[in-house]
Amino acid sequence: MKAIIVEDEIPAREELEYLIEAYSEIEVTHFFEDGLDVLKFLQEQETDVIFLDINIPSLNGMLLASTISKFTKRPYIVFTTAYKEHAAQAFELEAFDYVLKPYDEKRLAAMLSRLESAYKRDQTEATIQERSQHPRGQEVEVHAKASNRINLKKNEKIIVTDVNDIYYAEASEKVTLVYTQHEVYTMHMSISEFHVLLPEDMFYRCHRSFTVNLTKIREIVPWFNQTYILRLKNLNAEIPVSRSKVKEFRQIMQL
Numbered sequence: 416m417k418a419i420i421v422e423d424e425i426p427a428r429e430e431l432e433y434l435i436e437a438y439s440e441i442e443v444t445h446f447f448e449d450g451l452d453v454l455k456f457l458q459e460q461e462t463d464v465i466f467l468d469i470n471i472p473s474l475n476g477m478l479l480a481s482t483i484s485k486f487t488k489r490p491y492i493v494f495t496t497a498y499k500e501h502a503a504q505a506f507e508l509e510a511f512d513y514v515l516k517p518y519d520e521k522r523l524a525a526m527l528s529r530l531e532s533a534y535k536r537d538q539t540e541a542t543i544q545e546r547s548q549h550p551r552g553q554e555v556e557v558h559a560k561a562s563n564r565i566n567l568k569k570n571e572k573i574i575v576t577d578v579n580d581i582y583y584a585e586a587s588e589k590v591t592l593v594y595t596q597h598e599v600y601t602m603h604m605s606i607s608e609f610h611v612l613l614p615e616d617m618f619y620r621c622h623r624s625f626t627v628n629l630t631k632i633r634e635i636v637p638w639f640n641q642t643y644i645l646r647l648k649n650l651n652a653e654i655p656v657s658r659s660k661v662k663e664f665r666q667i668m669q670l
Contacts, residue, residue, distance in 0.1 A: 416441045416534050416607050418464040419456070421479075422495065423448040423471050427516060431466060431495060437659035438524040439531055440607045442586060442623050450474030454482065457490075463534060464491040464511070469501055477501060480508045491530060538608075565612055567593055567600040574600070578617065582631045582650050584609055586624040596649055621645065621664060622657040635668065 418441050422428040428446060435441050441464065447453045451473040453465070465483070469476035480492050491511040494501070495518075505513045511533070512526050565581070567574045576595065585592045586606040593600040593609070602609050610618065610626045620626050627645060634646040636653075642661055645654040656664050664670075 416463045416531065417444050417605060418442065418466060419445045419447060419453070419462050420466045421447045421450070421453050421471060421476065422466070422468045424468075427468075427495075430518060433659070434518060434520065434523050435466075435527065436623050436657060439527040440610070440620060440623070441527065441531065442605065442607065444588075448472065450476065450479040453479060457483065457486075461488065462490050464493060464530065466493050466495050469494060469496040469498060477504060477508075480505070480510065484508050491533070493526065493530070563614065568602065569598065569600050574598075576600075578613055579628070579630070581613070581618075581628055582647050583625060583627045583652065583654055594650070594652065619664070619667060621660050622655050625654050627654050629667070632668075635670070 416439075418435065420428055420431055420443055422431065432443050432446075435443055444462065445456065447456065449472045454474065467476045467480060471479075474482075476494060476496070480494075483489060483492065492505075492508070493511050494505045494513045495516065496513070497516040499515065502513045511530060514523060514526060563578050565576055565578050567576045580595045582594045582596065584594070584602075584606055589603070591602045591604060591606045591609045593602055606620075606624065606626060610620050613626065617628060617630060618626050619629050627647075631647045631650070632645050633648040636644040636646065638644045638655070640658055642658050643656040643664065645656065646652070647654070
């Protein structure tokens with residue numbers, strides 16, 4: 416699930432980004448301070464959710480949300496603001512939520528959980544509808560977890576791969592790069608979507624942009640701010656463990 420943050424105050428933006436990373440699997444891909452810049456971006460690219468301040472330059476958050484509400488494919492909108500008085504108008508625009516500053520951590524965490532659940536539900540419904548409309552053979556290739564196999568794509572070919580051969584996956588703009596010992600595959604889905612296809616006991620989402628095969632870790636190197644860098648067996652790669660994941664990672668690895 417991809418998101419953009421529209422916020423012209425850097426401390427508020429950085430706090431929101433940290434809380435999103437700490438309490439969700441949402442990937443923040445872009446930051447904006449100006450409403451018109453957001454509109455230009457959305458004319459060329461898509462995003463799943465917009466965390467939107469109201470008091471921003473050029474085109475305020477309410478006018479921007481009103482314009483977005485007319486899109487055929489509309490992202491979720493979460494208003495993040497210090498002003499209570501716009502809440503009624505926000506929900507008239509079918510905003511997903513209206514979060515007040517300063518942020519209440521528990522309130523924000525609960526909202527992010529609901530947002531991810533709503534996204535997964537809507538994606539499932541959309542997938543079912545899309546598959547019913549596509550000719551046979553056009554569906555996105557997925558796997559059953561019980562089979563321990565996954566279909567990876569390279570050069571228009573589908574490579575049936577044992578999940579144990581996957582070392583890690585990395586988010587790269589609109590796609591996910593999947594690394595085995597000798598190959599790199601491109602999956603046209605977000606890393607969040609790819610991660611759920613993998614066995615939970617083997618793969619760990621150590622960073623918003625990385626999923627790693629725990630059985631392939633060779634070395635755990637202490638890094639800045641009490642985080643870690645992971646080095647893998649038989650592969651020249653370094654995988655970061657984000658600050659929000661350190662505690663859970665230590666428990667998993669019994670550090």
